[in-house]
Amino acid sequence: MFVMNEIHNLETKSNVYPLLLKCKALGRIIKANRTPAWPTIPTRELPEKEVCDKLIECYLETTESVYRILHLPSFRRDYEELWEPGAYPDMAFIVLVKLVLAIGAMSYDDDFSMRPLAIRWVYEAQTWAAEPEFKARLGIQFIQLQILLLLARENVGVAGDSVWVSGGELLRRAMHMGLHRDPHHLPKRSLFASEMHRRLWNTIIDISLRMSLTSGGPPLISLDDFDTEPPGNYDDEQLMTEGAVPKPGDEYTSMSVTIAFRRTFPTRLTVLRFLNDLASCGTYERTLELDAELRSAYKTLCQTLTRFKSSQPGQSSGPSALALRIVDFTMQRYISALHTPYLIPALRQTKYAVSRKLAIEAALKTWSAVYPSSAIMAPHHSREDGFGFLQGDPLSRLACCGPGFFRIASLQASLLISAELDNQLREEQGLVPSPLRADLMSVIKESREWCLRSIEVGETNVKGYLVSSVILAHLEALTRGLDPQQLPPVFIKAAEESVEKSLAILEEKAGGQGQDRAVDAREEMDMVGNIRPQSPDWDFLVSDALFAYNAGMVEPMNWMFSENVR
Numbered sequence: 001m002f003v004m005n006e007i008h009n010l011e012t013k014s015n016v017y018p019l020l021l022k023c024k025a026l027g028r029i030i031k032a033n034r035t036p037a038w039p040t041i042p043t044r045e046l047p048e049k050e051v052c053d054k055l056i057e058c059y060l061e062t063t064e065s066v067y068r069i070l071h072l073p074s075f076r077r078d079y080e081e082l083w084e085p086g087a088y089p090d091m092a093f094i095v096l097v098k099l100v101l102a103i104g105a106m107s108y109d110d111d112f113s114m115r116p117l118a119i120r121w122v123y124e125a126q127t128w129a130a131e132p133e134f135k136a137r138l139g140i141q142f143i144q145l146q147i148l149l150l151l152a153r154e155n156v157g158v159a160g161d162s163v164w165v166s167g168g169e170l171l172r173r174a175m176h177m178g179l180h181r182d183p184h185h186l187p188k189r190s191l192f193a194s195e196m197h198r199r200l201w202n203t204i205i206d207i208s209l210r211m212s213l214t215s216g217g218p219p220l221i222s223l224d225d226f227d228t229e230p231p232g233n234y235d236d237e238q239l240m241t242e243g244a245v246p247k248p249g250d251e252y253t254s255m256s257v258t259i260a261f262r263r264t265f266p267t268r269l270t271v272l273r274f275l276n277d278l279a280s281c282g283t284y285e286r287t288l289e290l291d292a293e294l295r296s297a298y299k300t301l302c303q304t305l306t307r308f309k310s311s312q313p314g315q316s317s318g319p320s321a322l323a324l325r326i327v328d329f330t331m332q333r334y335i336s337a338l339h340t341p342y343l344i345p346a347l348r349q350t351k352y353a354v355s356r357k358l359a360i361e362a363a364l365k366t367w368s369a370v371y372p373s374s375a376i377m378a379p380h381h382s383r384e385d386g387f388g389f390l391q392g393d394p395l396s397r398l399a400c401c402g403p404g405f406f407r408i409a410s411l412q413a414s415l416l417i418s419a420e421l422d423n424q425l426r427e428e429q430g431l432v433p434s435p436l437r438a439d440l441m442s443v444i445k446e447s448r449e450w451c452l453r454s455i456e457v458g459e460t461n462v463k464g465y466l467v468s469s470v471i472l473a474h475l476e477a478l479t480r481g482l483d484p485q486q487l488p489p490v491f492i493k494a495a496e497e498s499v500e501k502s503l504a505i506l507e508e509k510a511g512g513q514g515q516d517r518a519v520d521a522r523e524e525m526d527m528v529g530n531i532r533p534q535s536p537d538w539d540f541l542v543s544d545a546l547f548a549y550n551a552g553m554v555e556p557m558n559w560m561f562s563e564n565v566r
Contacts, residue, residue, distance in 0.1 A: 014492045019499040020462070026506040027460030033510070034116040039130070040123035044094050047101075047117070049083055055104035055114075062394050063103055065323035067206065068199045068258050069147050070100075071192070072236045092141055095128045099148035106155050107394035112401035112457045115156070122158045125149050138177055140196050146170055147203060154404040164215035167208050171221060174204050180226035192239040198231040199255075202262055209268055213333060214405050218276045219269060230262045231255055252308045257319045260304045261327055267297040271334055284342065284352065291338055291358070298331050325395055329369040333409045336362035340416060347423055360420050360440075363413040367443050370399045370410045371450070375442040400450060401457050411464060414447035418471045425478045436479060444472050455505050462502040469498035 046052055056079070064070060079097060082089050098121035105114040129149060150170055154163045178186065179201040183194035205221055212219040232246035235253045247253055271290050274280050305327070308318045335358060342355035368377050373391055399406040417440050424436060451464035473494035477487055 014496060016492065016495045016499055019496070019503055020466075023460075023462045023499060023503050023506055026503070026510045027462075029510045030458075030460050030506065034119055036120045036123050038123065039127040040120060042091055042095055042098075042124040042128050044089070044091070046082070046094075046097070052097075052101060055101040055108055057104070058107045058394065059100045059104035061320060061322055062107055062326070062398060063151060065320060066257055066261065066326050067147075067151075067203045068231070068255065069144050069203055071196060071239065072254075073240065091128065092145065095125045096141065096145050096148060099125050099145065099152045102152045103148065103155055106402050107397040110392065110397060110457070112397070115401075115458050118152075118156045119158055122149070122152045122156050125152070126158070140193070140200070143174060143177065143179070143200055143204075146173065147200065147207065150207065155398070155402045157403045159403075162215060162217075164211040164217045167211035168220050171204055171208050174201060175225075179204070180228055182228045185227070191242055191244060195232055195234055195239050198228055199258075201226070201228045202231055202258065206261070206265065209265070209272060210330070210405055212272050212276055213337060214408055216276055218278070219272045221269070222273075223266060223269065230259055233259060250307065252318050256308055257305065257323050257327065260301055261330075263304075264297040264301055264331070267293050268334055271338055275337060284355075287338060287342070287355070291335070294331075294334060294338065298335075301327070301331065322394055325369050325372075329366060329395070329406070329409070332362045332365045332369065335359075336366060336409075336413065336416065343416065343419060344423075347427070356420070359416060363416040363420075364439065364443070366409055366413040367417070367446075370395055370406060371446065372396070374446055376439040400454050403459075407454075410450075411447075414443055414450075414468065417443045418447075418468075418475070421475050422478075425475070436475070441475070444468070444475060448472050452501065455502055458509075460506065462499060462506075465502055466495060466498045469494045 047055075060072075064072075078089070078093055081087055082094075082097070102118040102121040102125075105118040106112065108114055125145070126149065129146070147170065150163060150166055153159055153166070174180065179197060183189060183197050189197075205226070208221055209219055211217070233249055233251070233253050233255055234244065234246050235255075238244040238246075249259075267290075271294060274282055274286065274290055305319055305324055309324070339355035339359040339362070342352040343359050346352035346356035364376065368374055371377075372393060373396075395406065398404070399410045421436055421440050421444065448465065448468040451468050455462060455465060470491050473490050474487065477490045482490070
C-alpha cells in the first residue's frame with residue numbers, strides 16, 4: 001500500500017486505472033451472475049447424496065473439529081432420514097443442512113466449484129431467518145442455525161453488514177435465551193440439553209473473539225457477563241445416556257480440542273480488550289506482560305494437545321492434524337496482533353526489537369500453517385515438480401477460496417513480512433546490496449501467486465494481486481540497488497502486468513456478458529461511485545472485510561506506519 005501513491009501520481013502515464021475500472025465492472029457482473037434474487041425462498045432440493053456426504057465431511061473436519069455446534073449422532077440420524085422414500089422433513093432442518101453444506105463447500109475442491117450453490121443456500125437461510133420469530137423457534141436448533149448462518153456468511157462472502165455486527169446480535173440473542181447462565185442455575189433438564197447449552201455458549205463466545213480479532217472492534221463480552229461452565233469431556237454418544245459421567249480430562253474425546261482451547265479464552269479476551277477497547281491505555285510494559293500470559297497459555301495448550309496426539313494404550317483416536325493447525329493458526333494470530341503495532345517503531349527504538357522479532361515469527365508460522373507446501377516448509381520441492389498451492393489441503397482451500405478469517409489473517413501475515421523485508425533494506429548500510437532472508441522472500445513470492453490463485457477460483461477483488469505484485473517488484477528493485485528515481489517505472493510495469501492478467505481471468509469468468517459493459521467501465525464507475533477520472537478512488541481496491549473497523553483512521557494501513565505508539 002505504501003507504493004500506491006506512485007501509481008496514483010503517474011496515472012496519466014499508465015493504463016492501470018482504466019484497467020482497474022474494467023476489473024471492477026466485470027467483478028460486479030460476476031457477482032450478479034452468481035447471486036440469487038432476494039428473497040430466496042428455501043426449498044427442499046439438495047444435490048445428490050454422494051455430494052452431500054462429502055460436503056458434510058468437509059464441514060466436520062474443518063469447522064466442527066474446533067467449534068462444536070452439532071450433536072453428531074442426532075444430526076446424522078436426521079440427515080439419513082432425508083433420503084428415505086416419502087420423507088418430508090421440517091424446513092428448519094433443511095436450512096440447517098444447507099448451511100452445513102455451504103461451509104463444507106469451501107474445502108470441497110481446489111476451485112470452489114460450488115460457490116454459486118453455497119451462496120444460494122446462505123440466501124435461503126437468511127430468508128428463513130428473516131421471518132417473524134415465535135417462541136417455538138427459540139430452541140437448540142434455532143441457535144445452531146444462527147451460528148452456522150454467521151459462519152457461512154463470513155466464509156462464503158455473503159456479508160452485507162459486518163459479521164462483527166451480526167456476531168454481537170448472536171451473542172445477545174444467546175443471552176436473551178439464557179445461555180450465559182449455567183444449567184445448574186436453571187430448572188432441571190436432561191444431560192443432553194445441559195451439555196448442548198454449554199457447547200453452544202462456548203462456541204458463541206469464541207466466535208465473538210474471532211470476529212473482534214478480524215474487525216478490530218471490541219469483543220463486547222467480559223468474564224463477568226456469564227457463568228456458564230466449559231463443556232464437559234463427553235463423547236457425543238454419552239449425551240444420549242442420562243446419568244453418564246464425563247471422561248477423565250486426560251482421555252481424548254471429540255470435545256478435547258475444544259475444551260483445551262477454551263482454557264486460553266480468558267487470556268485471549270484480555271489481549272483483545274487491550275488492543276481493541278477505546279478505554280484501553282496500552283503501554284509496552286503491559287504488552288510484554290500480556291505476551292508472557294499468552295505464551296504461557298499457548299504452551300499449556302500445546303502440551304495438552306500433544307499428549308492427546310501421542311499414541312496411548314487403549315486410545316483409538318486423537319485430534320486430527322487439521323484441527324491442531326487451525327488452533328495453532330488462531331493462537332499465532334493473537335501473538336501477531338499483540339506485537340504488530342511495534343514493528344515499525346522498532347526501527348527507531350531498540351526496546352521494541354523483541355516485538356519486531358515475535359511479530360515476524362508469528363507471521364511466518366501463520367503462513368506455514370495455512371500453506372504447508374510453502375518453500376519455507378518444504379525447501380526441496382519446486383513448482384516444476386507440481387508442488388502447488390492447495391494440493392487438496394482443507395485449510396489452504398479455506399484461506400484461498402473465501403474472504404473470511406483465514407484469508408484475512410494470511411494476507412496480513414504476508415503484508416507484515418513485506419514490511420519487514422522493506423525495513424531490512426532500509427537498514428542496510430553496506431556498499432553493495434545484501435541478500436535478503438530466503439524464507440521471507442519466498443513468502444512474498446508465494447503471496448503473489450496465492451492472490452492470483454484466489455482470483456482464478458472466484459475472487460473478484462484484484463487488490464491483493466496488484467499490491468503483492470508491486471511490493472515484490474519494489475523489493476526486487478531495491479535488492480538490485482536501484483535509485484529511488486528509478487522505482488516508479490518498475491511499480492507501473494508490475495501494476496499493469498498484474499491488472500492485465502487479472503482482467504483476462506475476470507473476462508473469461510464473466511463470459512460474453514462482460515465484453516460490452518467492460519468497455520464503458522469508466523463511465524459506469526463515474527456514475528455509480530461519483531469518481532472523478534483524474535482522481536481514482538483507491539478505496540474500492542480495499543476489501544470491506546479486511547479493514548472493516550478502522551476506528552476513525554483515514555487510511556486503513558496507517559496503523560502499520562504510524563509514528564505514535566501507545
